[in-house]
Amino acid sequence: MELRLLPLPKLVDMGTGTYPLPETGEIVIQTDNAADQLFTAKRLQTALQAQANLSYDISAGPFDAPIILTIDHTIAPAQGYQLDIDADGVMVVGSDVAGLFYGVVTLIQLLETEGTTLPQLTITDSPDFPNRGLMLDISRDKVPTMETLYDLIDMLASWKINQFQLYTEHTFAYRNHKKVWENASPITAEEILLLDAYCKERFIDLVPNQNSFGHMHRWFEKGPEYLALAESEHDTMSPWGSVLPPFSLSPAVPGSIALVREMFDELLPNFTSQYFNVGCDETFDLGVDRTKAWCDTKGKGRVYLDFLLQIYSLVSAQGRTMQFWGDIINQYPELVPEIPKDTIALEWGYEADHDYPGKSKLFSESGIPFYVCPGTSSWTTITGRTDNCMKNISNAVENGLKYGAIGVLNTDWGDRGHWQTLPVSYLGYAYGAALSWAYEQNADIDIAAALDAFAFRDQAGVMGKLAYDLGNAYQAPGALVHNGNILFWLLQRTLDDLQESQRLANDDSRQIINDKDAFTTELKNTLAYIERVMAPLEDAQMQRPDGDLIQREFAQGARMLQHAARHTMLQLGTGDYSAGELKSQLDDIVREYKDVWLSRNRPGGLDDSVAYLDPAYSVYKA
Structure with missing residues (x-):
């Protein structure tokens, strides 16, 4: 049996x-x-x-x-x-x-x-890892309702997840910084207290998470008093070639660490966890302006580490163990041994072939406790990247075991509008939970069947396979992009812009999208693939109160992918729909998008999320 x-x-x-x-x-x-x-x-x-x-x-x-x-x-x-x-x-x-x-x-x-x-x-x-977590992004526009969070925590607890984090940039209601969060429908202190108690009953540790170095742009745009703390008050270029607004706190400005101290003093008393994730990832603009002389003299890695150690002192004074993203310090392997041994480095990477062996070995040999942090591969995709997700998680967990990681933190981001709905991420949640509990026994688990039984509760056995297959639609156009689905980007950029983009994964992808006839054929095949995958949706028999909503959410995702294909064929001059017809279709999609959003999430951020469709609308005005 x-x-x-x-x-x-x-x-x-x-x-x-x-x-x-x-x-x-x-x-x-x-x-x-x-x-x-x-x-x-x-x-x-x-x-x-x-x-x-x-x-x-x-x-x-x-x-x-x-x-x-x-x-x-x-x-x-x-x-x-x-x-x-x-x-x-x-x-x-x-x-x-x-x-x-x-x-x-x-x-x-x-x-x-x-x-x-x-x-x-x-x-x-018994578990392979003592710490098995999930981190949910609540700063890229989408802040879930409390009901949504409670339901999610119950599901995660049933899969033996024991750590939960809400990734925060500007979405905690700090009492002295209302102008930063007032339009974001933030999480309040009282809600954290309630959520912490709810988690604790279910043996889940609600870990505070507040980015404290990079990713501060949502603060800087709210007034000169915040912008004065930035490394640069001007736009710079990101590593992937896009414009980066003022982004990181400047270690050269005394007010920066003062703001961090103030945030910690207000945030942390609402949590019972001994841990605290301070972020500190992707400080791309460090050394551009206010710390340029320091970086030229001491080196950018040293300047980064010195500020990280100031943050560490604040966390230690609160009696907490600091977690921090390891992507910056691992670029300076000679400095890694200087990290205090009572911290936890979070090694993240979201492609299937991320260098988890090398990065895990670096932290292990340096004596730094660390987690491996793969992802659900759902962001910048609309409906996921199933194959990449499962390979990424497997790679992380396998090497975490090999090199002595003390935990797995699976991540679910919401970059550029958080267009994916929550159930799209269930596959990544479930596979991450399974492998972080017992890697060997679960590496080849029938994830579609597991989703039907324990996520969608679909007696017809439809939704697990549908979610799995729709999550692989990212491969159908024949052109791959890093960390996303090209169909997502075709709605957020014009085709001309994307053809020059560094996000294209390889020369084969570039060749496909530059060949009008070849790309048209692939897009038509994509439409047919999505049609086949979605055909059995109405046969699902989900025994959960939000079953009808889940059907709408997957239908919405499929429509957005299909619209992206037709939108692109219009630009290629090979489509079957006029600009007016496609604009009308997109108007319908947006109306449904807003309605579905508000079924699980707060209103703050919704307008910002929809605004990412402006480039698509601009094509219809041409």
Whole structure:
């Protein structure tokens, strides 16, 4: 018998019989502090009622019962558990309170897939990594509602994720900086307190996340008092050839570290986590202006590290462990050993072939604790990059294990408008959760089937494959771009601009888009591919309250991809639609886009997100 579980456990010893759960019974907690396990027991009680219409009471004591929950520190490593189902009943034994919770969520998944007649078995399980996280970008326009966050946390907890971060640039409601966030529908301190408590019950650590060096442009644009803290008050060029507005705090301005201190003092008391992600990535403009003399004299790496160490001192004074993105310091390997050993470097990279072996080895050999940080590959795509996503995550986790990473932080960004809807990212969330729990057992998991069972809850078995295949539409045009889908960029730039873009992944891609006939053929093939993938959408039978919304979200994504193909053929002079017809189609897409956005997210950022379609509209005005 092949079990459907997410993640798949380390070891399963199948018995020969079954155990039919009695119609009535008890869940008995046999621990010294039964009250500490009440939430876990109630989660199981709720599942029994919802999945099997069984009403079980909860009690504590040394009593026999159909389901017994207990703790034994000797049965598995930290967070591990053993689940025994035999002819006499069900016993879940955790190595600690978290392990007991994880054993229960595995039992709940068995209830969901097997019903009330459970297979006799013994599962012995524990995680590969002690820290298994997800980071969600709430600064590139899209700030989820609290209901959306609660639902997401419940799903992540059921997949044994134990760390959650909300990537923040300007979307926390700092009391003295209203002008920075007033149009962004920010997360408030009270909401963080509520979210922290909600996470804690589910054995998820809500880690504060505030970028504190680069990515400060949303502050600088809000007034001269902020711009005075920038490394440069003028635009510069990014490494990929686009204009970069004033972007990074300047270490040369004393007010920079003062602002960082003020942010930390207000933000951190709302979190119980011992960790704090201070960001500090992509400081591209460092050395351009105010620190130019310093960088010329000491070197850019040293200037970066000196400011990072000032931030480290602030974090340490708060009694927290600093996490920081490792992309800048790993360019200066000679400086890596100087990083304090009580920090955590976050090694990120989002292409399938990112150098996780080399970068992980650098931090490992330098004695710096580190996480590997792949991504969902959903941003700048509309509907994802399935193959890249899975290879990127597998690459990260495999090398994280090899070089001793202490965690995996899967990332879900929202660059340039956050056009992807949340369910597009479920595939990356699920695969990241599975591999970070048990890499060997889950590397070849049937992710489409797992999504149907534990994400979309689709009894028809449609949505998992549809999400998987639609996520591979990025390959259909035959032209690849770095870190995205060319169809996304064809809506955000004119074809002429894209033909000169450094984002094109290779010469073959450049050749295709410069050949009008060849590219037209590929775009027509793309339209046909999307049509085939989407054909079974209405057959889905999702057993979740937002099932209809999920169908709309995937339909919206497909329409945007199709529109990008037709929009491009108009520019090639090979399309079947006029500029007026395409403008009318895009107007309809935008109306649906706004409605779908507001079903899960706050209004702040919506207008900015839609404005990224201005280049597409400009083609229709020509």
